[in-house]
Amino acid sequence: xxxxxxxxxxxxxxxxxxxxxxxxxxxxxxxxxxxxxxxxxxxxxxxxxxxxxxxxxxxxxxxxxxxxxxxxxxxxxxxxxxxxxxxxxxxxxxxxxxxxxxxxxxxxxxxxxxxxxxxxxxxxxxxxxxxxxxxxxxxxxxxxxxxxxxxxxxxxxxxxxxxxxxxxxxxxxxxxxxxxxxxxxxxxxxxxxxxxxxxxxxxxxxxxxxxxxxxxxxxxxxxxxxxxxxxxxxxxxxxxxxxxxxxxxxxxxxxxxxxxxxxxxxxx
Numbered sequence: 001x002x003x004x005x006x007x008x009x010x011x012x013x014x015x016x017x018x019x020x021x022x023x024x025x026x027x028x029x030x031x032x033x034x035x036x037x038x039x040x041x042x043x044x045x046x047x048x049x050x051x052x053x054x055x056x057x058x059x060x061x062x063x064x065x066x067x068x069x070x071x072x073x074x075x076x077x078x079x080x081x082x083x084x085x086x087x088x089x090x091x092x093x094x095x096x097x098x099x100x101x102x103x104x105x106x107x108x109x110x111x112x113x114x115x116x117x118x119x120x121x122x123x124x125x126x127x128x129x130x131x132x133x134x135x136x137x138x139x140x141x142x143x144x145x146x147x148x149x150x151x152x153x154x155x156x157x158x159x160x161x162x163x164x165x166x167x168x169x170x171x172x173x174x175x176x177x178x179x180x181x182x183x184x185x186x187x188x189x190x191x192x193x194x195x196x197x198x199x200x201x202x203x204x205x206x207x208x209x210x211x212x213x214x215x216x217x218x219x220x221x222x223x224x225x226x227x228x229x230x231x232x233x234x235x236x237x238x239x240x241x242x243x244x245x246x247x248x249x250x251x252x253x254x255x256x257x258x259x260x261x262x263x264x265x266x267x268x
Contacts, residue, residue: 010131016202016222017129018078023219024059024085025181031061036249037123037156038065040262044154045071048119053146055108055139056126059085060101064093067100075103076111109138116148122155128223131200133234140238144267153240156249156262160225164201169193172206183217185210199225228254228261240265 021027038061045052045066057063057075059082066073077083083103090098104111108126120143130136143153167173172189180186186207193202201223208216228245235242242265244251247258254261 012202012220013131013200013222016220019219020205020221021058021079021082023182024082026219027082028059028061028085029178029181031124034124038062040156040249041121041123041154042066042069044119044121045069045073050118050148051115053113053115053117053120055120055122056124057086057103058082060089062121062123063101064089064097067093067097070100072100073102074113074115074117075101076106076108076113077103078105078107080105109135109142111142113146115146116151117146118148118151120146120151120153122153125157125223127155127157128226131198131222131224136234137238140234140240144239147267150266152243153265153267154263155265156260157226158223159259159261160201160227161259164192165194165196165225167192167194177210180207180209183207183209183212183215194225201225231261231263235263235265239268241268 041062042065046069048071051072051074052066054063054073054075057073057077058079060075063073063075063086075086083105086101086103090101104113108122109130127136127139130139147153169191172191174189177185177187186209189206191204191206193204194200195202203221203223205219205221206216207218232242232245242263244264245254246252246262247254248260249262252258
């Protein structure tokens with residue numbers, strides 16, 4: 001598919017960065033079984049000194065369990081629907097848990113909190129919304145500003161899968177039907193369209209309500225594709241040292257079979 005971009009804002013990327021987070025109920029349903037990262041970051045939180053800064057806090061999928069474990073969390077996110085859902089979820093928590101979570105609306109490349117943290121985290125593909133080298137550099141500058149001396153930066157993101165990058169954008173990948181929180185039972189399929197020059201994978205999630213087939217709707221998602229050696233270089237040239245690089249949330253080796261990279265780094 002040929003893409004044309006206007007000067008200035010790339011509207012396709014802007015939509016691809018936000019649309020997936022406009023429906024918190026659908027998001028929660030989609031990732032309800034993703035729990036390994038929650039346990040991983042909660043364990044880090046228990047051992048952290050002082051408050052934790054989480055980029056991409058969303059509806060608190062990770063922040064709330066960390067707060068339940070006793071950690072104070074400051075979360076930054078640019079998706080207002082997710083932040084509203086975070087407030088709703090916190091309202092159901094005990095007062096002591098609510099008091100431990102502070103959420104801020106903002107762009108992770110620009111937001112300056114004027115505080116330092118012993119642990120800064122960027123979980124579950126948050127960094128795949130940094131589409132250019134300049135985006136990465138601005139973000140890592142913010143991380144450095146917010147890290148306390150000897151503080152740790154921990155992130156996880158998916159590793160590009162060649163089979164996804166090579167898919168024909170005109171041939172959808174079908175998946176089983178499921179019950180959408182607001183649309184009822186839907187037929188589901190995805191289109192994958194990889195822009196190799198920019199290393200961005202555009203995914204279109206298409207849903208057709210079984211009871212109303214004419215009301216098909218789609219949710220776009222744009223993910224920058226980073227390979228492990230790219231992040232090694234990006235961190236190095238932006239003043240970080242990698243302490244650990246794992247291939248899963250059990251501290252497994254990062255190797256050819258890995259589909260996730262979990263990186264622990266410190267500022268030089």
